Structure formats: structure tokens, C-alpha cells
Amino acid sequence: MNARAFLVRGLLAGLLAGLAAFFVGYQVGEPHVEAAIALEDAGAADSHSHGEEPEAHSPAADEAGDEEVFKVSRDTQRTWGLLTGSLTIGLAWGGLLALVAAGTLGRIGRFLPGQSTAVISLIGFVSVALVPFLKYPATPPTIGSGDTIGHRTALYFSFLLLSVVVAVLATYAACRLRERIGTYGGVIAGIAAYLLVVVVAALVFAPVNELGDFPADTLWSFRLSSMLTLATMWGVLGVVLTGLVSRLYARETAVAQRRELAASL
Amino acid sequence: MSHSVAAPVAGAPALPTIPLRELAPWALFFGLLGTLVIFFVSADQGAVSIPAGTAIHEWVHDGRHLLGYPCH
Ligand SMILES: [Zn+2]
Numbered sequence: 001m002n003a004r005a006f007l008v009r010g011l012l013a014g015l016l017a018g019l020a021a022f023f024v025g026y027q028v029g030e031p032h033v034e035a036a037i038a039l040e041d042a043g044a045a046d047s048h049s050h051g052e053e054p055e056a057h058s059p060a061a062d063e064a065g066d067e068e069v070f071k072v073s074r075d076t077q078r079t080w081g082l083l084t085g086s087l088t089i090g091l092a093w094g095g096l097l098a099l100v101a102a103g104t105l106g107r108i109g110r111f112l113p114g115q116s117t118a119v120i121s122l123i124g125f126v127s128v129a130l131v132p133f134l135k136y137p138a139t140p141p142t143i144g145s146g147d148t149i150g151h152r153t154a155l156y157f158s159f160l161l162l163s164v165v166v167a168v169l170a171t172y173a174a175c176r177l178r179e180r181i182g183t184y185g186g187v188i189a190g191i192a193a194y195l196l197v198v199v200v201a202a203l204v205f206a207p208v209n210e211l212g213d214f215p216a217d218t219l220w221s222f223r224l225s226s227m228l229t230l231a232t233m234w235g236v237l238g239v240v241l242t243g244l245v246s247r248l249y250a251r252e253t254a255v256a257q258r259r260e261l262a263a264s265l
Numbered sequence: 266m267s268h269s270v271a272a273p274v275a276g277a278p279a280l281p282t283i284p285l286r287e288l289a290p291w292a293l294f295f296g297l298l299g300t301l302v303i304f305f306v307s308a309d310q311g312a313v314s315i316p317a318g319t320a321i322h323e324w325v326h327d328g329r330h331l332l333g334y335p336c337h
Contacts, residue, residue, distance in 0.1 A: 001281045003291040025331040033327055070320035077327045085328020088306050092299040099292050106282035113281060133333050141330060144337035152335040153308050229331045249281070 001113065005248060006102035007095055013240035014094020018087035021233035025086060029225035030078050035218050036140035037074070043142070086233070094237055097124050101241065108175050109183065114246030121238025127167035127194075129230045132160045135202045138226035140219065144210050152208050162201055170194035307334035 072081060101117040108116055136156045144152065174190025181189075211219065306325050322329075322336075329336040 001283060003283055003288045006283075007291055007295060021332070025328070029331045030327065033330060070318055070323050072323040072326070077323070081324045082327040082331065085306050085325035085332065088302050088325075089328065089332055092302040092306075095295050096299045099288070099295055102283050103285065103288055103292065106280035110280065129333070136333075136335070138330060138333035139335075139337065141337055144335070146337070149335060149337070156335050157308065226331050226333055230333060233332075252281075 003102050006098040009244040010094040010098020010241055011091055013237050014091040016240050017094060017233045017236040018090025020236040021090060021229050022083045022086040024232040025082055025229040028228055032218060032222035032225055033140055036142045040142035090233055097121060097237060098241060109178060113249040114242050117245045118238060118242045123167055123171060125234035127163045129234055131163045131198055133227060135159050136208055137223050140222040143214055155206060159205055163198055166194055166197045
């Protein structure tokens with residue numbers, strides 16, 4: 001087992017996870033994105049660009065000045081655009097997750113490689129996707145002003161970073177405590193510490209609410225579909241990487257055993 | 266008859282670890298690359314614009330919304 005073997009498997013898992021997220025996002029999420037854009041077009045329609053609008057306008061376009069405004073049709077955004085986004089995000093998180101799994105291999109409790117990879121994947125989903133979503137949930141097009149996108153992005157990524165850093169520290173603390181007070185107490189202490197810090201941070205971090213009078217049913221459906229897309233990505237990532245790592249370990253163990261047997265004859 | 270006695274199944278087998286020294290260059294290289302990719306898809310040309318314009322933002326627009334990144 002080495003870093004390269006993990007990275008390759010992480011990228012493969014990321015590819016599959018990106019594809020799966022695209023299919024779920026396209027099937028489950030896009031109808032609500034379209035519904036939100038229909039509302040936007042029906043309303044004042046001055047906030048953001050969506051291909052077909054004659055005057056494309058987006059936050060970055062303001063600073064772009066005399067540069068050409070790049071327009072992508074809704075059909076492309078919905079298909080190739082979503083596919084590109086899902087694949088690149090899947091590949092990136094897949095590779096990062098695999099390297100973390102490689103680093104924690106044999107270092108967090110007495111887990112077999114597949115088991116520690118599964119645990120790290122779960123921690124990854126919770127700290128990277130689930131908890132930031134609960135504080136700053138995804139919003140459909142129409143919601144959100146171009147003037148605040150910088151502020152909202154900074155808040156989102158600060159919270160994401162905090163969540164990941166605290167998850168790392170809590171996992172480390174749980175592993176150390178486990179040696180002294182046992183696995184049960186160590187794991188509970190780690191989870192409790194993570195939740196405590198994250199909940200306090202969620203109370204301290206500035207709220208974002210630009211919903212206005214956006215219809216609640218469309219918002220709920222969109223957010224549910226967004227969470228499903230994220231859960232699909234991380235679920236496939238974790239399941240595939242765990243399977244691949246387990247197989248690699250089984251193969252290497254078999255080879256080692258055969259070698260040992262040959263040496264003993 | 267069974268050869269399994271030769272296999273190191275008894276007791277706790279040593280768990281494999283990857284030396285951090287071996288892992289470090291990979292972590293550094295892909296850590297930067299992965300972070301950069303995530304940045305371009307999720308945050309660029311909204312909050313900040315490294316290549317000025319809106320091409321990337323517009324292309325991955327639906328992915329940003331559905332994967333929970335701030336947009337609009
Ligand atoms: Zn948008």
C-alpha cells in the first residue's frame with residue numbers, strides 16, 4: 001500500500017462519484033433549478049445571467065468591464081456544465097479523501113484499511129458536505145444578490161474550513177483518548193467535541209437570508225435534491241474507495257502470505 | 266493438511282501504514298491541485314476572478330447551485 005495506489009483509487013472513485021452526482025442532480029435537481037429560473041424570468045429578472053436572457057448579467061461581469069460576457073445556454077448549463085462541475089468536484093474530493101485515508105491508514109484505532117477508509121469517508125461527508133449545508137444550505141437560482149456573493153462565499157468557505165479543521169482535531173483527540181478511556185468514551189468525546197464547536201460556530205457565524213418571498217415548496221424541493229446530490233457524491237466516493245482499498249489490501253495480504261509460505265517450505 | 270498454520274493469522278496482524286515521508290509529496294502536490302480545482306468550480310468568478318470574466322462560472326453554474334456552493 002502506498003500513496004500513489006491510494007490516489008489512483010481515489011480518482012477512480014471520484015470519477016464514478018461525479019458521474020453518479022451528475023445523474024442524480026440532472027434527474028432530481030434540475031427540474032427545481034428550472035422552476036426557480038422560470039420564477040426569476042417571470043419576476044424582475046435583473047439579477048443574473050441565464051443564457052437565453054438578451055442581457056446576460058452576473059456578479060463577475062460587473063468587474064469584467066469591456067470584456068465580452070461569456071454566455072452559456074441553459075441547455076448546456078443543465079447538461080455538459082453540470083457534468084463538468086460534478087466530475088471535477090468529484091475527482092478533487094476523491095483524490096483528497098484518498099490521501100487522507102492513506103495518511104490515517106493504521107493510525108486511527110485498530111481498523112483494517114477498508115474500515116479506516118470507510119470511517120474517513122463518513123467523517124469527510126459530515127464535515128465537508130453535511131454540516132456546512134446545515135448552516136449555509138444550497139439556494140436555487142433567483143435567491144441571492146450578486147452584490148453579496150463575495151460575502152456569502154467567504155462565510156461558506158470559512159465555515160467549511162472550520163468544520164474540517166475541527167473534525168481533524170476531534171478525530172485526533174478521539175484516537176488519543178481511546179488509549180486512556182477506551183474506544184466507547186473516546187469516540188463519544190470526539191463526536192461531542194466536534195458537535196459542540198460546530199454548533200457554537202454556527203451560532204456565531206453571520207446568518208445569510210436572502211430568500212425574500214421565494215416559494216417555500218420550490219425551495220424545499222431544491223434543497224432536498226441538492227442534499228441528495230451531495231449525499232450521492234460522497235456515498236459513491238466512500239463505497240467505491242472502501243471497496244478498492246479493501247481489495248488492494250486483500251491482494252497484498254495474499255501475496256505476503258504466499259511468500260511467507262514459500263519461505264517456510 | 267491445512268497450510269494456514271504458516272499464515273500470520275494468530276494474534277493481531279500488523280496493520281499497514283504509509284510513512285508520512287512518502288505521503289508528503291503526494292499530499293502537497295494533489296492538495297494544491299485539488300484545492301485549486303475546487304476553487305475554480307465553487308468560488309471563482311463570483312467572489313474573486315482569477316481569469317477575469319464569467320466563462321467558468323457560467324459553464325459550471327448548475328453544479329455550483331446543486332453542490333451547495335454560493336452562487337447568484
Ligand atoms: Zn447562480
